[in-house]
Amino acid sequence: MEKKNILIIGGGGREHAIAWKLKQSNRVGKLYAIPGNAGMAQIAECISDIKATDIDKIVEFVDKHDDIYMTVVAPDDPLAMGLVNRLNERGHRAFGPTKEAAIIEASKAFSKNLMKKYAIPTAKYEVFDSAEKAKEYVATCDIPVVLKADGLALGKGVLICTTREQALNGVKEIMEDKAFGAAGGKMVVEEFLTGQEVSVLAYCDGETVKPMPASRDHKRALDGDKGLNTGGMGAFSPVPMYTDKLKAKAEKEIFEPTVKAMKAEGRTFKGVLYFGLMVCGDKIKVLEYNARFGDPETQAVLPRLKTDLLDIFDATIDGTLDKLNIEYSKEACVCVVAASGGYPEKYEKGKIIDFGDSEKNAIVFHAGTAICGECGKIITNGGRVLGVTALGKDLKDARKKAYAALGMVGFEKMFYRSDICSDGL
Ligand code: AMP
Ligand code: GLY
Numbered sequence: 001m002e003k004k005n006i007l008i009i010g011g012g013g014r015e016h017a018i019a020w021k022l023k024q025s026n027r028v029g030k031l032y033a034i035p036g037n038a039g040m041a042q043i044a045e046c047i048s049d050i051k052a053t054d055i056d057k058i059v060e061f062v063d064k065h066d067d068i069y070m071t072v073v074a075p076d077d078p079l080a081m082g083l084v085n086r087l088n089e090r091g092h093r094a095f096g097p098t099k100e101a102a103i104i105e106a107s108k109a110f111s112k113n114l115m116k117k118y119a120i121p122t123a124k125y126e127v128f129d130s131a132e133k134a135k136e137y138v139a140t141c142d143i144p145v146v147l148k149a150d151g152l153a154l155g156k157g158v159l160i161c162t163t164r165e166q167a168l169n170g171v172k173e174i175m176e177d178k179a180f181g182a183a184g185g186k187m188v189v190e191e192f193l194t195g196q197e198v199s200v201l202a203y204c205d206g207e208t209v210k211p212m213p214a215s216r217d218h219k220r221a222l223d224g225d226k227g228l229n230t231g232g233m234g235a236f237s238p239v240p241m242y243t244d245k246l247k248a249k250a251e252k253e254i255f256e257p258t259v260k261a262m263k264a265e266g267r268t269f270k271g272v273l274y275f276g277l278m279v280c281g282d283k284i285k286v287l288e289y290n291a292r293f294g295d296p297e298t299q300a301v302l303p304r305l306k307t308d309l310l311d312i313f314d315a316t317i318d319g320t321l322d323k324l325n326i327e328y329s330k331e332a333c334v335c336v337v338a339a340s341g342g343y344p345e346k347y348e349k350g351k352i353i354d355f356g357d358s359e360k361n362a363i364v365f366h367a368g369t370a371i372c373g374e375c376g377k378i379i380t381n382g383g384r385v386l387g388v389t390a391l392g393k394d395l396k397d398a399r400k401k402a403y404a405a406l407g408m409v410g411f412e413k414m415f416y417r418s419d420i421c422s423d424g425l
Contacts, residue, residue: 039366
């Protein structure tokens with residue numbers, strides 16, 4: 001069998017997990033990554049001087065490399081910028097939604113209007129394109145209220161306001177001060193929902209949707225869900241409260257209607273669709289859609305996958321997911337993020353990482369890491385540095401193993417949450 005070479009776009013923990021899983025396939029040959037990180041460099045050729053958002057340079061790179069069978073576009077920005085469209089136009093095979101479909105994440109106003117039009121359960125909301133109108137509305141609406149900048153804002157751009165004063169200031173911050181840049185040209189004001197959050201990532205080939213096992217991430221920086229919102233400080237899978245009954249309900253009321261709605265809108269979705277759900281009793285509502293694998297949810301889900309990931313990517317692109325049986329291990333998985341002191345605000349880079357015996361005892365996914373040009377050692381290069389991940393016979397066992405391995409890792413000013421998955425036990 002001829003082995004296939006694959007290019008992965010991105011350089012975070014999620015992309016390392018995708019590369020690690022693809023490497024286990026006996027159909028996969030060489031891996032490339034743009035830009036990749038120090039962990040990915042152990043299994044892939046990393047082109048670290050091209051950014052994931054340099055889509056012209058990426059297209060040029062793929063044009064020049066006839067040996068690349070498929071490009072996997074993992075991050076939100078290049079998807080929203082149309083990298084998959086650009087590659088397809090030039091006859092290259094790419095995994096991920098087109099720009100037209102990626103709008104389900106790139107515009108919150110689009111996704112909310114889609115849910116309303118197709119009766120997909122979500123929080124009640126209003127869309128505003130003027131700060132004045134938004135302020136008039138929040139002056140009298142129910143509190144707490146949630147404000148969302150319309151566009152991509154690196155997982156920020158969402159303000160949960162518990163007082164009216166905060167809400168009025170929030171409108172100013174998003175629409176007048178443009179705290180989230182161009183993302184704040186429009187905004188969504190929505191009802192505050194209570195309940196438990198669950199993330200479900202699903203492969204979609206435009207018609208068929210195949211959900212992966214549920215996971216949950218921990219977005220706040222500090223224990224007890226305190227501190228600022230981050231990209232995610234850890235994740236676990238499965239989520240015990242997400243029962244088979246809830247799963248069947250979500251498939252019928254949310255997953256299938258969403259895929260049909262996208263097709264009906266002329267925005268056929270092929271790739272991974274991420275459903276951020278809020279479960280309250282027997283009710284499930286959509287908090288958000290993402291047009292890609294989640295980070296760090298992917299690190300907690302892919303280690304449980306038994307099926308060849310390249311077969312899944314092929315079936316997603318070719319529209320044959322209905323014929324593929326996707327299997328998962330019954331084991332549980334927990335991923336704990338080791339971050340740089342100060343993250344998600346200001347932090348230092350360039351700290352030497354001591355891995356100890358962690359890699360013998362767990363899967364250590366790299367995120368913000370690089371190889372030091374002077375000493376050749378692996379150093380920190382971002383806010384989220386590593387995702388120390390372990391499988392176990394249940395969540396308790398996986399959690400114990402992940403924390404034990406994390407205890408073997410160290411770098412100056414490293415911090416992590418000590419309560420990842422404590423809500424899952
Ligand atoms: P989003 O980027 O839309 O997922 O929002 C980020 C986080 O804000 C979510 O994971 C939730 O924790 C929270 N959130 C978003 N929308 C709501 C809502 N309507 N009610 C309560 N919490 C929300
Ligand atoms: N963990 C949330 C996200 O990937 O957006």
